[in-house]
Amino acid sequence: MPVVVCRYTAQEMLRLTTYLASWPTGGVPRPWLVLMRDAPLPPPRPARFRRRALGARVLGVTEVPYLVPLRSVDSPEEGLTFRVVAQAAVRLRRDLGL
Numbered sequence: 001m002p003v004v005v006c007r008y009t010a011q012e013m014l015r016l017t018t019y020l021a022s023w024p025t026g027g028v029p030r031p032w033l034v035l036m037r038d039a040p041l042p043p044p045r046p047a048r049f050r051r052r053a054l055g056a057r058v059l060g061v062t063e064v065p066y067l068v069p070l071r072s073v074d075s076p077e078e079g080l081t082f083r084v085v086a087q088a089a090v091r092l093r094r095d096l097g098l
Contacts, residue, residue, distance in 0.1 A: 001059075001097075035061065
């Protein structure tokens, strides 16, 4: 299953629109889209609009919230010691069907 990870910003969502426009239609399944929040704020309006517009081009969309503890860890394993990070990891795996 292809997975595309993108920061949930207006600029990155614009790049993603271009990238998905060139996604092969034969033999390759549509990707899952994982949007990474880059701030503890709502995504900008253009990014939200592009998310809705891309809905038909992807198999599904999930978001990873802004996780403050990840700014101070040296490894993914260390990050998982924080409850909020572990919960986000469980949700991501569930959403992707893993």
